[in-house]
Amino acid sequence: MSEFFARIRSGCAAVSERARWVRIDEEALERLAGEMSDGPPPPQINPAHHYVGEPDATVSFILCLDAINFGSGYFPYLSKRPGLSGYFTVATSLKELWEDTGALDAKQLTTLTAADCANIIGQDLAIPEVAELMGLFARALNDLGRFLTDRFGGDPTGPIGAADRSAGRLAELLAEMPLYRDVSSYGDLEVPFFKRAQLTSADLAAVFDGQGYGRFDDLDQLTIFADNLVPHVLRRLGVLVYEPDLSKRIDAEQPLEAGSAEEVEIRAAAVHAVERCVGLLRQSGGDATSQQLDYALWTRGQSPEMKAHPRHRARSTFY
Numbered sequence: 001m002s003e004f005f006a007r008i009r010s011g012c013a014a015v016s017e018r019a020r021w022v023r024i025d026e027e028a029l030e031r032l033a034g035e036m037s038d039g040p041p042p043p044q045i046n047p048a049h050h051y052v053g054e055p056d057a058t059v060s061f062i063l064c065l066d067a068i069n070f071g072s073g074y075f076p077y078l079s080k081r082p083g084l085s086g087y088f089t090v091a092t093s094l095k096e097l098w099e100d101t102g103a104l105d106a107k108q109l110t111t112l113t114a115a116d117c118a119n120i121i122g123q124d125l126a127i128p129e130v131a132e133l134m135g136l137f138a139r140a141l142n143d144l145g146r147f148l149t150d151r152f153g154g155d156p157t158g159p160i161g162a163a164d165r166s167a168g169r170l171a172e173l174l175a176e177m178p179l180y181r182d183v184s185s186y187g188d189l190e191v192p193f194f195k196r197a198q199l200t201s202a203d204l205a206a207v208f209d210g211q212g213y214g215r216f217d218d219l220d221q222l223t224i225f226a227d228n229l230v231p232h233v234l235r236r237l238g239v240l241v242y243e244p245d246l247s248k249r250i251d252a253e254q255p256l257e258a259g260s261a262e263e264v265e266i267r268a269a270a271v272h273a274v275e276r277c278v279g280l281l282r283q284s285g286g287d288a289t290s291q292q293l294d295y296a297l298w299t300r301g302q303s304p305e306m307k308a309h310p311r312h313r314a315r316s317t318f319y
Helices: 003-018 026-035 056-069 086-101 106-111 113-120 128-152 158-163 167-174 194-208 229-236 246-253 261-283 290-300
Strands: 020-026 183-186 188-190 239-242
Touching: 003 167, 003 188, 003 261, 020 261, 026 188, 026 261, 056 086, 056 128, 056 158, 086 113, 086 167, 106 261, 113 128, 128 158, 158 167, 167 194, 194 239, 194 290, 229 261, 239 246, 261 290
Parallel strands: none
Antiparallel strands: 020 239, 183 188
16 A cells, blocks of 8 residues: 555544544444445446546546535535535536536636636625635635646646556645645644545546546555545444534534544544445455445435434535
8 A cells, every 4th residue: 555545544543543522333333334245336427417528628627626626614605506415516517617618728727716616606705605615716726727737738637647547646746736735633643634635536537437537556545535424424324423512513513623623533533434344344355445435425425314414514625
């Protein structure tokens, strides 16, 4: 395993060992492994909400979508499309832009403003929380445009070529952009998550069926993409157990501070719990990966039963 992925796993394991707010329930973890014994479904890209077309434009779409695949702490204020979550509202809006006017090139990305992002996604800048998120989206896309221009002459496929079929290397390249540097402090520990940087290779692999721009020889080394939905599903399944005061705050929909001990523990415990679940599956002869379990749990999180209960929210540029 590469050092990049090993640091994520070891950091999350260390947090889980020290955690005071979140613990893993052993019996529930074994039940989850039993439920997954037939193998989780393969990750897929839904063409109803994601652009799938000419290869270079598809790469550009995935890079742009994952550049702004954050803001769940702001989503309660977002104007969502009927029946769609905040993520699918953003993804569908971007897909329609690609289909109607074509992919945004690197130069265009560098000039986008909060007002442009609000127009693309159909949002009202008069709402302060929405204005803040659209400003962050613009900053993320500006960064991506400059990254592609300065490093790859504006070519959206440049980072994939430079990664040389390594998901870890692609994540390291993307993490050169500030809003991708998903690393938290926990006491004396440095805890890397790199949620969006890892997710990009997984999305490319799904949309290109593991071929061409979607071929990454170390895809099985990805961890879960630590956000607020997969931990929520693990909590509802009893795998993650929160200290009572933390549970009360989350159930009361009180936001957590990004980078706080509680927030770091939730994300780290989710990563570590899934790693342990993968270990149990492999002991019984399965070949599941953390990425596959992430997709299965994230998809389960779209169900009305899961959405009926509050999940933790933190205003973060990482998820």
